[in-house]
Amino acid sequence: MLDDIRQTRIQKIQTLRELGVSPYVSAKADTFRTHKAAEIKSSYEKVEGQQVTVVGKIFLLRNIGKIAFATIQDESERIQLFFKESDVTVEQSSPKFSNKPLTYDQMNLLDIGDYVQAVGTVGKTKTGEISVMVTSYTILSKSVRPMPEKFHGLQDTETKLRKRYLDLVTDSDLRDMFMKKSLFWKAIRDFMIGEGFTEVITPIMEETTGGADANPFTTHHNALDEDFYLRISPELHLKRLIGGGYEKVFEIGPNFRNEGIDDEHLQEFWNMEFYWAYANYWDNMELVKNMYRYIAKTVFNKSTFSMRGHEVDFDKEWEFIDYVETIEKNLGINVLKATEQEMKNCLSERKARFEENANRERLSDLLWKQIRVGMAGPVFLINEPTIVSPLARVSDANPTVTERFHVIIAGSELGNGYTELIDPPDQLDRFLKQQAMRDAGDSEAQMIDYDFVEMLEYGMPPTTGFGMGERLFSFMVDKPMRQTVFFPQMGRVKS
Numbered sequence: 001m002l003d004d005i006r007q008t009r010i011q012k013i014q015t016l017r018e019l020g021v022s023p024y025v026s027a028k029a030d031t032f033r034t035h036k037a038a039e040i041k042s043s044y045e046k047v048e049g050q051q052v053t054v055v056g057k058i059f060l061l062r063n064i065g066k067i068a069f070a071t072i073q074d075e076s077e078r079i080q081l082f083f084k085e086s087d088v089t090v091e092q093s094s095p096k097f098s099n100k101p102l103t104y105d106q107m108n109l110l111d112i113g114d115y116v117q118a119v120g121t122v123g124k125t126k127t128g129e130i131s132v133m134v135t136s137y138t139i140l141s142k143s144v145r146p147m148p149e150k151f152h153g154l155q156d157t158e159t160k161l162r163k164r165y166l167d168l169v170t171d172s173d174l175r176d177m178f179m180k181k182s183l184f185w186k187a188i189r190d191f192m193i194g195e196g197f198t199e200v201i202t203p204i205m206e207e208t209t210g211g212a213d214a215n216p217f218t219t220h221h222n223a224l225d226e227d228f229y230l231r232i233s234p235e236l237h238l239k240r241l242i243g244g245g246y247e248k249v250f251e252i253g254p255n256f257r258n259e260g261i262d263d264e265h266l267q268e269f270w271n272m273e274f275y276w277a278y279a280n281y282w283d284n285m286e287l288v289k290n291m292y293r294y295i296a297k298t299v300f301n302k303s304t305f306s307m308r309g310h311e312v313d314f315d316k317e318w319e320f321i322d323y324v325e326t327i328e329k330n331l332g333i334n335v336l337k338a339t340e341q342e343m344k345n346c347l348s349e350r351k352a353r354f355e356e357n358a359n360r361e362r363l364s365d366l367l368w369k370q371i372r373v374g375m376a377g378p379v380f381l382i383n384e385p386t387i388v389s390p391l392a393r394v395s396d397a398n399p400t401v402t403e404r405f406h407v408i409i410a411g412s413e414l415g416n417g418y419t420e421l422i423d424p425p426d427q428l429d430r431f432l433k434q435q436a437m438r439d440a441g442d443s444e445a446q447m448i449d450y451d452f453v454e455m456l457e458y459g460m461p462p463t464t465g466f467g468m469g470e471r472l473f474s475f476m477v478d479k480p481m482r483q484t485v486f487f488p489q490m491g492r493v494k495s
Contacts, residue, residue: 002145009144012109016139019106023142025099032098033117038076040122041130047122054079054132055117055140057169059147061110068107072116073169080131081118083107089136099138113143161482162490177477180299181484184473185252187298188272191291197248197274202237204230204254208449211235211391213361214257215443217267230256233467235391236452238275239420243460250274255469259444263480264412264471267489273467281403281419284464285380288407288415289318292378292472300476307410307475310376319379321408323368324401326381330371335364336385336400343367359437361387373411381406381413390430390446392418407468410475417466424456 013023034053056072056079068083088104097117102109110116118137125131148170160167168175189199207226209216211233221228234251241249252272259265276284296303296314303315328334333346343363347354347370354366365388383401386394392402407415421427431453437445474484482488 005146006144009111009142012111013142013144016109016142019100021100021102021139023139025140033074036076037072037074037079040079040132041077044122044130049121049123051119051121051135052132053117053119054081055115058110058112058114058116061107061112063107068104070110070116072118075175080125080129081116081120081134081137082123082125082131083134083137087133087135091136097136097138099140101136101138110139111143111146113145113147114139115141115143158490161488162493164486177479177484178486180477181470181473183299184295184470184476185270185272187295188291189252190298191294192250192272192274195248195287197250197276198246200238200241200246200249200251201253202231202234202241202251204256206231206237208447208451209233210446210449210452212255212257213444213446215259217256217258232257233271234273235465235467236449238273239460239463239465240452240455242275242277242463243455243458247277247461248274261482264474266481266485269469269471269481269485271467271469273465275420275463275465277461277463279464280462281405281417281464284417284419284466285318285405288417288466288468289378292407292415295472296476305476305478307478308412310410312376312378312410314378316378318377320382321379323381323384325383326371327364327367331367333367335360335367357441359440359442361437362442364388372408372413375408375411377407377409379408381408386430389418390434391421391427393421393423394426409472412471412475414472414475415466415468417464420460420463420465422456422460422462424453427456428453 016023032053033055035047037054037056040047040052040054054072054074056074058070059073059078060069060071062069066085070081070083071078072081083104085104090101090103116137117140118132118134120132120134123131123133148166193199205219205221205228207228209229209232212235214232216229216232218227218229232255234253238249238251250272253270254268255271256268258267261267293303293314296305304311304313324334324336331346333342335343340360340363343360344354347363347366350370352366352370354363364385382405383395383398384392384404384406385401389402389404392404395401395403402418404418406413421430431446431448434446435448438447470484471481474481477484
């Protein structure tokens with residue numbers, strides 16, 4: 001069936017060429033239009049009776065003798081073209097087409113999926129539908145494959161993700177979501193610049209990677225003949241800039257973590273991180289709260305959201321909860337005092353999965369996750385133990401915990417910040433402990449970055465930092481992460 005359709009359309013391409021009509025015109029300035037479809041519909045009273053030139057992809061085509069109808073779609077909207085045999089001419093219109101116009105009878109060379117250009121006057125049909133009453137038209141690009149079924153589009157999730165171009169062209173809600181995602185990053189950028197931060201760009205390939213607990217991807221640099229890592233976070237380079245004299249910096253860009261795929265994780269994802277000299281994590285939390293509220297209002301024009309079965313109101317007062325106290329209150333175990341076996345027993349009682357060689361850091365994190373899933377938020381999780389915070393400053397009031405926080409929303413961690421560790425010996429000691437964990441088989445433990453420690457030895461001012469990613473957007477639209485990126489990695493199709 002598909003082969004027959006393709007063969008018929010390929011023959012139409014040959015026929016068009018024989019008629020002196022290009023089936024694939026140049027994308028030069030001569031491919032002209034005066035109005036987008038949405039402009040015509042939204043300002044009908046102003047443009048009624050005017051001549052317009054429109055372009056778009058055909059989604060409906062119906063010929064009933066001496067009249068015909070087509071629905072075309074551009075980026076903005078769909079609009080109907082109305083053809084009347086006696087009105088359609090092959091004379092060049094003003095402005096001139098870049099391609100030879102087609103006659104009314106040559107409409108049989110068009111198919112759903114083709115891109116066309118049409119000139120006509122704006123009016124309404126007998127049914128009251130706003131239309132362009134076509135006086136001349138031509139083809140811009142000929143489709144060879146048929147479009148998905150016109151009323152339902154693509155239905156299979158994997159096909160939708162693999163052939164995103166088809167999903168986008170048939171689903172206006174999906175296009176709207178990605179427009180909001182563009183506004184999401186713009187809102188963050190505008191907010192940060194408005195707060196006096198400087199946007200910077202740091203390397204994606206690193207000799208030593210760090211800034212998070214994650215297994216990195218490795219690549220090879222041919223010119224240097226050395227292996228490099230794709231960054232898991234821009235943190236250590238951004239803090240080098242603070243050490244270099246900048247006081248407020250942020251970066252928006254991709255990170256790469258070689259971990260599992262689920263509704264909240266992707267191996268390639270975009271993140272924003274900022275670092276702020278002469279401020280602490282209390283200042284940080286106030287800024288973050290205001291930023292999240294700004295994103296909600298600017299991008300979505302609301303403050304309340306339904307996310308993962310939770311109702312979340314960004315305008316409400318954000319609570320503070322203590323890491324150790326919250327786990328002990330809910331699970332009856334103190335992660336600072338319990339043995340590793342006691343922590344494993346607690347997880348086993350709750351049928352939580354863990355690796356048998358899991359260390360205290362991993363076990364503490366798993367215990368916390370048993371509680372986190374039930375929290376709607378937004379709340380700030382504070383006083384996180386040193387063992388789970390290798391880059392955060394130790395609390396002056398309690399040396400077993402750090403000045404670190406997470407933003408908890410809808411059962412997940414949607415932001416991470418802290419007062420930075422600027423003590424070189426302390427940082428080196430924590431790096432060494434992380435490296436020991438790595439040597440013992442923990443592929444997500446952090447590497448020693450001696451150059452970063454050396455930077456600290458030259459002196460770095462008191463600083464606070466924060467990171468958040470596109471996971472927040474996926475929660476705001478209440479969709480799995482890979483449905484909110486244009487082209488998620490899917491793996492090769494198995495033959």
